[in-house]
Amino acid sequence: MSVSETYVRYRRTLSEEPLAIGVLLVALWMAWSLVSGLLTGGIQISSLASLIWDGLLRGLIIGLAGIGLSMTYSILNFANFAHGDYLTTGAFAGMGTSYLVAGIGENSVGALLLVGAGGSVFGGALGIGVTTAPIAVVLGALLAGIVTIALALAIDRFVYRPIRDESGIALLITSIGVAFALRYLLQFVYGAGVRGTTAAGSVPRVNVPAIDGTFRVTAHDISLVVVAGGLMLGVHLLLQRTKLGKAMRAMSDNEDLARITGIPTERVIRTTWIVGAGLTGVAGYMFVLWKGTLGFNDGWLLLLLVFAAVILGGIGSIYGAIGGGIIIGLTASVSVVWIPSEFGRAAAFLVMIVILLFKPEGIFSGRTTA
Amino acid sequence: MSATDIRGRIEGLFERDVTLVLAVLGTLYLAYILAGVAFGYGLRGQLNSVANLTFYIGVFGMLALALNLHWGYTGLFNIGIVGFMGIGIYVTALVSKPPVAEGGAAQVGGFGLPLSVGIAAGVIAAGLFGLLVALPALRLRADYLAIVTVAFSEIVRFTMMSRTFQTFTVPDTIDLWLFTFDPTADTVGLGGGGGLILNYADPLEALLRSLFLWEPYLGVVAFVERNYIPNNPKPVIDGVAYGILLLVGVGLFYVLLSRTGKSPFGRVLKAIREDEDVANALGKDTDRFKLTAFVLGSALMGLGGILWYSSRGSITPPSFRPNITFFIWIALIIGGAGSNTGSFLGGAIFAGLLYEGPRYFKNLVETAFELGDAPRNFGEAMAGFASLDPMPFVLYTLDSVSQLRLVIMGVVLIWLMHNRPEGLLGHRKETASSVDLARPGTDEAPGKPAAADGGEER
Numbered sequence A: 001m002s003v004s005e006t007y008v009r010y011r012r013t014l015s016e017e018p019l020a021i022g023v024l025l026v027a028l029w030m031a032w033s034l035v036s037g038l039l040t041g042g043i044q045i046s047s048l049a050s051l052i053w054d055g056l057l058r059g060l061i062i063g064l065a066g067i068g069l070s071m072t073y074s075i076l077n078f079a080n081f082a083h084g085d086y087l088t089t090g091a092f093a094g095m096g097t098s099y100l101v102a103g104i105g106e107n108s109v110g111a112l113l114l115v116g117a118g119g120s121v122f123g124g125a126l127g128i129g130v131t132t133a134p135i136a137v138v139l140g141a142l143l144a145g146i147v148t149i150a151l152a153l154a155i156d157r158f159v160y161r162p163i164r165d166e167s168g169i170a171l172l173i174t175s176i177g178v179a180f181a182l183r184y185l186l187q188f189v190y191g192a193g194v195r196g197t198t199a200a201g202s203v204p205r206v207n208v209p210a211i212d213g214t215f216r217v218t219a220h221d222i223s224l225v226v227v228a229g230g231l232m233l234g235v236h237l238l239l240q241r242t243k244l245g246k247a248m249r250a251m252s253d254n255e256d257l258a259r260i261t262g263i264p265t266e267r268v269i270r271t272t273w274i275v276g277a278g279l280t281g282v283a284g285y286m287f288v289l290w291k292g293t294l295g296f297n298d299g300w301l302l303l304l305l306v307f308a309a310v311i312l313g314g315i316g317s318i319y320g321a322i323g324g325g326i327i328i329g330l331t332a333s334v335s336v337v338w339i340p341s342e343f344g345r346a347a348a349f350l351v352m353i354v355i356l357l358f359k360p361e362g363i364f365s366g367r368t369t370a
Numbered sequence B: 001m002s003a004t005d006i007r008g009r010i011e012g013l014f015e016r017d018v019t020l021v022l023a024v025l026g027t028l029y030l031a032y033i034l035a036g037v038a039f040g041y042g043l044r045g046q047l048n049s050v051a052n053l054t055f056y057i058g059v060f061g062m063l064a065l066a067l068n069l070h071w072g073y074t075g076l077f078n079i080g081i082v083g084f085m086g087i088g089i090y091v092t093a094l095v096s097k098p099p100v101a102e103g104g105a106a107q108v109g110g111f112g113l114p115l116s117v118g119i120a121a122g123v124i125a126a127g128l129f130g131l132l133v134a135l136p137a138l139r140l141r142a143d144y145l146a147i148v149t150v151a152f153s154e155i156v157r158f159t160m161m162s163r164t165f166q167t168f169t170v171p172d173t174i175d176l177w178l179f180t181f182d183p184t185a186d187t188v189g190l191g192g193g194g195g196l197i198l199n200y201a202d203p204l205e206a207l208l209r210s211l212f213l214w215e216p217y218l219g220v221v222a223f224v225e226r227n228y229i230p231n232n233p234k235p236v237i238d239g240v241a242y243g244i245l246l247l248v249g250v251g252l253f254y255v256l257l258s259r260t261g262k263s264p265f266g267r268v269l270k271a272i273r274e275d276e277d278v279a280n281a282l283g284k285d286t287d288r289f290k291l292t293a294f295v296l297g298s299a300l301m302g303l304g305g306i307l308w309y310s311s312r313g314s315i316t317p318p319s320f321r322p323n324i325t326f327f328i329w330i331a332l333i334i335g336g337a338g339s340n341t342g343s344f345l346g347g348a349i350f351a352g353l354l355y356e357g358p359r360y361f362k363n364l365v366e367t368a369f370e371l372g373d374a375p376r377n378f379g380e381a382m383a384g385f386a387s388l389d390p391m392p393f394v395l396y397t398l399d400s401v402s403q404l405r406l407v408i409m410g411v412v413l414i415w416l417m418h419n420r421p422e423g424l425l426g427h428r429k430e431t432a433s434s435v436d437l438a439r440p441g442t443d444e445a446p447g448k449p450a451a452a453d454g455g456e457e458r
Helices: A002-017 A018-040 A045-076 A081-101 A110-111 A134-162 A167-192 A219-241 A244-252 A256-261 A265-291 A298-313 A317-337 A341-358 B003-015 B018-038 B041-074 B081-096 B115-137 B142-161 B203-210 B212-225 B232-262 B263-273 B276-281 B288-307 B322-335 B340-355 B357-370 B378-386 B392-398 B401-419
Strands: A205-210 A213-218
Touching: A002 B401, A018 A341, A045 A081, A045 A205, A045 A213, A045 A219, A045 A244, A045 A265, A045 A298, A045 A317, A081 A110, A081 A134, A081 A167, A081 A265, A110 B378, A134 A167, A134 A265, A134 B401, A167 A298, A167 B322, A167 B378, A167 B401, A213 A219, A219 A244, A219 A265, A219 A317, A219 B263, A244 A256, A244 A265, A256 A265, A265 B018, A298 A317, A298 A341, A298 B142, A317 A341, A341 B115, A341 B142, B018 B041, B018 B340, B041 B081, B041 B232, B041 B263, B041 B288, B041 B322, B041 B340, B081 B142, B081 B212, B081 B288, B081 B322, B115 B142, B115 B288, B142 B276, B142 B322, B203 B212, B203 B232, B232 B263, B232 B288, B232 B340, B263 B276, B263 B288, B276 B288, B276 B357, B276 B378, B322 B340, B322 B401, B340 B357, B340 B401, B357 B392, B357 B401, B378 B392, B392 B401
Parallel strands: none
Antiparallel strands: A205 A213
8 A cells, every 4th residue: 555545545534534533532632641640640540440440340240231131132123221120120139138038037027028128127237248148148149130030031921022023113112111110110119218238347358559559349349250250151151052142143133034944033032031131130139239229220320331331342242241341331430530420421321322423333243142 | 874984973073183182181171170179179279280280281292292203203213302301491591590699699690691592592502412412323223323312311411410510600701802791690500419490580471571461461360369269379370371381382383393294394204214215315315304303303302391391490400310201202102103193192191191190099099088197118018918908008009109100101101012002193194205195996995084094004
């Protein structure tokens, strides 16, 4: 390629892609302000490390929840707006179980199962935590997955399956109805209050030294990393070692073709819901365990970030969902270096919008479903 | 005359928009007035109740009509409505609020311009933000557009809540190149989480004054005070008058959107909805048409937001959660996307039955039966079943009606998508063609109304 050709090509990019140039300039400015902040001491390395750690954990939750959303999005071909409320359901069911296991005998079963609705029981008093009540936490995480699977299968059977052949938009609108019904049923049952769920004071923590200070890592951070990492690996193996992954790929390409090839499409859909909803429920439980509070709006508030992650990673790709989740989590946390903290989530949405504009197929596209 | 013939005639009657609208509104108002009688309301209470119903019919009707331009006509899946509403009313507040010196110390001031200027600015700002969203986003698939618009409306809400934009100090003089500008405002801003107090002139009063109807209006109020409602009837009458104003607004929206829909511009929009590639192939610059439609709809949504909140006394960011967007979507789907009459009817039915209805139902039950105190939480409600006593549960259910009405909305939406995705009047979705597409010879049997005219094929 000659010099003049290269020159012409750059000129064309400059005139045709003003947005791309703008994004590039913003990125340069961010890098410069970060470096200068670090050099002049305006930004501490330890606080940056703390933000990155926080963003990474947030990203793991988003990614874990995103796998399910990504799978149903690509196979059933609709954006499930009720996905966030599946996550909340898992969190409530799991926390109820944990409360029950930790506090049975001393408190009424109803109050425990309702996660202390109306201030009847407090998680802190029960000593909920991965070190203080390990059995309660493990059982809680299990139940969170199981209840969410049952819920997703029931909703699929009665709501989505009858209109399986409708357009993606019709299903999307229906899922908004599901989200409304589910979210406010949760509020009806569990109450509107946001409650503290863990004995935050008694969670073991270590201060990891960074260059000019320390950042804090708690036992709940570690357990989140272990659970999320383990489940992601498990899904990877499931889709690599079994025919399920191949069947799912075939279905997301062309459902009719998959059916006449002999793929039991309904069974694949059911398995998809089971895997996706299980991961979502556990993600909800780990989220609540990690942040220590629980409210009926939690999943809905997380949903848009999960969408951002899924779109960023490329719909249908589980690695994309994980990678996208981590990028979105990091964006939401670390962006406060450059902008006011209220706009962390806004920055994550902006990243999603920019990706949609320049690379709507996502950055990990081409590697759909395992 | 055969039975089917009579049925056809009746249905034909209902095909006429005016009859249908009057029938639906009449039923709603009758139900509310009867409920008021059951509550033992006097004239004041009845007027209050009717004014409240009219208000919600007005705002939901208006916003559903604006959404119909996006979704029903052009097929643009916008779920960021509440963002445009919020921009509209916040800009109006910013422009029209008096400067702090006049409004008290503890709050953010505004530029103190007349309300009409504020409303115009709000509508224009909503339209401009519509342009900002639409310019990049209209290339996207429908579901991506949905996610981008809802993310946009959340960004708007974060901005309203943010401390960064809470207050700004306006310099005493602004030097522009040739002339010096001396704004009256000292601090302006979005007010952060505390919101803004709308201490500008009452919108109703401003409008009536500009039409020189304020004195006659006060005369009417005095007349009512003398003859019907002693002691201070003005708030009630204000409410009714504002409701009527909103209905006039709905009428204007309807006329504007119907004319738009029937114009060559509107036919291109419908063609885009049906098949954008074909419209493109016929030489229409579909991007431009979509852009114009999106901006117009966003501006109308801004106006809807202004009319909804401007008489409210104050605005806070939590009012602008995406729930409102979904309310309007449910209204549109009840009425049927693609039909303007349907959009308004959907708004009215949503407002009367789903939005306000459950609360009235609760009040009715509470009036009819002497009920005790409701349990505080679900656990106590379920405890009654241990002794086979369902009453605590019933009481708790009634007490939670404000949450359960959202559950009902969700279930209604699911039911509609299963059984009647075209809504009440969606079958009358206007086709892109300006000529009758019905083929001779394949006409429906006579006597059957022209309902199934193939407007909706899927």
